[in-house]
Amino acid sequence: MRKVTSVRFWFIKNFIMMTCMGSLIYFVFLQFYLYMNGDQILNTKNILMLTLLMLMVFLILSVQFGYRSGRNVLKRLDELLSFVSILRSGKYSARAVEIEKDEIGLIFEEMNQLAIVIQDQVRSLQRLADEKTDLANQAHQAAVMEERQRLARDLHDSVSQQLFALGMISSAALRTVSKNPIQTEELLKQVADISAKAQGEMRALLLHLRPIDLKGDTLIDGLNKLVKELKERTQLDIECRLENIEYLSKAIEEHVFRIVQEALSNILRHSQATKVRITLERIKENLHLYISDNGKGFKVERSLMTSYGLQTMRERCEELGGVFQIRSMEEEGTYINIRIPFSNE
Template identity: 35%
Template sequence: TNGAHVVVVAVPIIGPQSESLGTMAGMFRVGATSVSALYASIVKLRLEQEGVAYIVDGHGRVIYGTGGQHIGENFSDHEAVQNVLSGHDGSLRTRDRAGTVILASYAPVPGTNWGLVREEDWDALLASSISYRRFLLLLLALGVAVPALVVTLGVRRITQPIQDLIRAAQEVAGGHFGRSISAPTGDEIEELAEQFNAMSAQLEASYAQLEQKVTDRTRELATLNAIAEVVSQSLDLRQVLNAALDKTIELTQVEAGAAYCRVERGALQRVCVRGLPADVADRLALIEGAHNGEDAHPTVRRAADYLQDDVREALQQEAFHAIVGIPLVSRGQVLGAILLAECSERDFEADELTLLASIGQQIGVAVENAQLYERAEQAAAAAERSRLARDLHDAVTQTLFSASLIAEVLPRLWARNPDEGHRRLEELRQLTRGALAEMRTLLLELRPSALDEAQLGDLLRQLGESITGRARVPVYVTSQGHCDVPSEVKVALYRIAQEALNNVAKHSGAHEARIGLHCSESGVRIEIADDGCGFDMERIPINRLGLNIMRERAESAGATLEIDSAPGEGTRVHVHWAAP
């Protein structure tokens, strides 16, 4: 009635039939100093235990405040009040009217449009929960650290063996075989480690075997190279077998041996012996020769296995334990053998026998080369003897026969006709000089070094005299200057002149021939000319009359050759060698 603010509480009156009989209303004064049943009920709620609490009506006006504060004030602009009047409950961090940071909790009062708001100091709240926060942070740290530690240990348990495996694989790749690792994980990684260790052990064993094979192969190649070196130093059969036997004994480290070559009917003939009695070596040749004829592989026979008493006793007396037979093979043929005598009870492995077979083949090739060279020498000697016999028959023999006929009739011819006798005597002199020149030419062929020692002019004059004596064609030789030319050039020029004069004697029908030699510092010129029948250069093939041979000799000496001829006009051969 006096304009004071009150709170009206109305309670409906309901009849027995749920009809409304009226309303009972009570008014409570709103104020900090007011005493009423309403405030007594609110005080009983003990809202002021913590912080500040207040109740606002539907307009945001405070109708109750802790300690009577703010009663009657309008808090409608307060965010928490706005939320609660909107029918929401909850809390938010905000500031009070004094600007202090607070936590405002709010909730509507059921059955009314009022709202309850409680404000608590934010720092005070945090102070009470700081110990819990530390505890929570500790729990959080443990929650992060423990799983991380577990994961780290688990990952390391998995990755450490893998890293060990990688490092071990890298070492194996670098050549450190035999590397092993331990991974007691009880799973696939442990099985993988065991497989890796097995592989590494196999690689180590394989590498050791490979190194041994390389060492053995290097030793074998060195042995064969040493054998090849000594047997290639000569083409004399005896020297080859002597050197081969000495080197084989040295390389195989045996005490004695003998070398044989195969002769007629397949028998072995002793060429050389080392440390064995000669009679024992010969008896062994008879025994082993038959075996090597059938078996082209190295054999090892113990001394006690020989059926021949004398051989067995001789070997045992010399303390030889075994005889190793090495056939000398070339192109599938046994050309000889080397027998090695071993004193120790040594077992020859398959690899050693293979090496001995290779040694036998190496020496066999050298023996074959020596035999071929010897046969070639014999064939060359036979051919040279045949050529000399033919030259003697064609030249010297005929000349001497003519000279002997003239000598027989000369006394009677001289008595009847001195002038004819004098002419025949001159002819006899020319024949004898020609025969002497032919003999000297043949001696030059037998001793080629004489061509190097003689002067080129003397050689040409000797050729002229030999043609004069053989073909009765006078050959006039003129020489100018001193010829100092290399040996190979002098021989080539001599052979060209010899071929040209042979053509004069055989084909030209000339009455005379001339040789002109001109030597100077710039070179050598030779001209061979005759007054014979000549020939057509276009109709005579190059391989006729020795023309091709003369051209080849000139080219080999670095000289030029020119041939000028025509039918009925004779032939002229020009050779020019220019000094370098």
């Protein structure tokens, strides 16, 4: 059955049809010629004319049947190419329908099976990412305890000692304020200096304690807080359009948040941008994240090899089975487009 429905048989059938039709046309014309000329004997000139006529008939039929055959094959190859492009864009749920039972149809069937395998692998990657996130949370809890102990030591070694010194110098200033104003002034200068140093130490500790993940917030809440903090501390004009997407796994939320955080960090450190645009939305079965800036741009090929931040963003995206795309031109800004497939299951 497969041989009968193959592309090879389809071409053979078309050539047989062309031969039969050409022979029929030639036979009809020959009968018409004999009817018009009676029993006149065919001479060399007439035979040559009939041969040329037969050649023209078969040439016209060959062009017609060849064009029709090529058009049908080209149409199906275009459909195959479009299907491959859809899968390459990350839409692994797409399937080819109305498949004919020939060689091209077999390719479509294999592509359907490949799409199923890739879709299963994406789900497995996301499950592994969830497990990785859980393990990371457990490790984080252990690190929190260790960090608390380290911060306690730092507070004792720096801020606590400075506060103790402030108390001692303040007491000495109170005793000398009426007896020796000049000495009191020197003591107050020391108080101001130590106070400034203590304030710097506390700011450093608070900056170190700044959350680097969602800390129980949803993705939208975490991004809004991050953007609000940047607006308060920097001069960046940040435009956000964040769609509240349901059924996102914990791993997707954590990874997307860290990707945005890393992208904004790169913009602050390198781009010299004044405007940033962030868009998060769901399009069919994909989460789309778009980040752009009007900074100085860079050469993507070189930076992808040397930038730790870009590599981290791409790795996080690929861990979720997503597609990471980045475009940048010097003096024209940078554009990051990320598509991550997910389902409501």
